Amino acid sequence: MAEKSNHWTIIAATDSGDEASISAHPGETLKALLVKAVHELFGAHASPDEYEILIGDVKAEDLELSLEKAGLHDGSEVIVQKIDVHRG
Amino acid sequence: MDAALSIRLIERDWAALAAQCSRLRLGDPRREGLEVFIAVPVAEVDDPFEAVLECDEYNAVAPLLDFVDPDDPTRRGAPYWPKFATAPMNSIEIGARKVPILCTPGTRGYHLHNSHRAERFEPAAWTLAYSADLLWRLTHQMGAYQGRGL
Numbered sequence: 001m002a003e004k005s006n007h008w009t010i011i012a013a014t015d016s017g018d019e020a021s022i023s024a025h026p027g028e029t030l031k032a033l034l035v036k037a038v039h040e041l042f043g044a045h046a047s048p049d050e051y052e053i054l055i056g057d058v059k060a061e062d063l064e065l066s067l068e069k070a071g072l073h074d075g076s077e078v079i080v081q082k083i084d085v086h087r088g
Numbered sequence: 089m090d091a092a093l094s095i096r097l098i099e100r101d102w103a104a105l106a107a108q109c110s111r112l113r114l115g116d117p118r119r120e121g122l123e124v125f126i127a128v129p130v131a132e133v134d135d136p137f138e139a140v141l142e143c144d145e146y147n148a149v150a151p152l153l154d155f156v157d158p159d160d161p162t163r164r165g166a167p168y169w170p171k172f173a174t175a176p177m178n179s180i181e182i183g184a185r186k187v188p189i190l191c192t193p194g195t196r197g198y199h200l201h202n203s204h205r206a207e208r209f210e211p212a213a214w215t216l217a218y219s220a221d222l223l224w225r226l227t228h229q230m231g232a233y234q235g236r237g238l
Contacts, residue, residue: 013111017104017217057113057224077111085225087176088191088198 150214173231
């Protein structure tokens with residue numbers, strides 16, 4: 001029987017659809033995933049505090065949840081986007 | 089801009105759009121010529137709304153976002169939009185047609201509006217996938233749902 005992998009790949013996409021593969025482990029927090037994804041997708045200068053994670057069509061509110069408790073699994077896809085958009 | 093070139097660019101960006109719609113729990117996009125249709129569910133409503141992205145001159149200009157009558161997609165405009173309390177709605181006239189606009193960058197209405205016409209953006213600001221994300225923002229970030237029609 002195959003051992004459950006302790007290393008996951010999460011697909012993080014920007015609001016424009018650009019994607020990056022992020023390595024993570026199940027016990028890592030959503031906050032840690034957010035930081036890694038923001039830096040991978042938007043560059044080291046980008047501030048994670050300006051971004052949010054969508055899991056499905058729902059914004060993740062509790063970033064202290066582990067990936068596992070947030071319902072993610074190896075291969076899950078999330079969206080990382082600016083918290084709000086400019087409104088004219 | 090050549091329609092064939094716009095179609096090639098739509099096809100180039102299609103996989104990213106389809107993936108984004110899937111992530112955001114929107115309907116699968118479908119294309120008719122230069123128009124892209126996306127079913128947009130709203131939490132309190134049984135039947136989804138139907139958005140259309142009019143992509144003539146894509147991606148030299150942004151898609152024109154409108155909503156249609158799902159039973160007759162030739163009928164479009166204010167009566168077919170979902171209304172949300174804090175959505176930045178406005179309207180512009182394109183020829184004889186008055187089009188509601190979601191006044192945020194990435195929609196053609198925003199970029200055509202007199203208040204924003206001088207602003208400069210790259211085409212990356214209005215990918216098809218980004219339009220899908222704006223549909224999510226409209227239905228999830230712009231206040232309480234207030235009914236069908238503006």
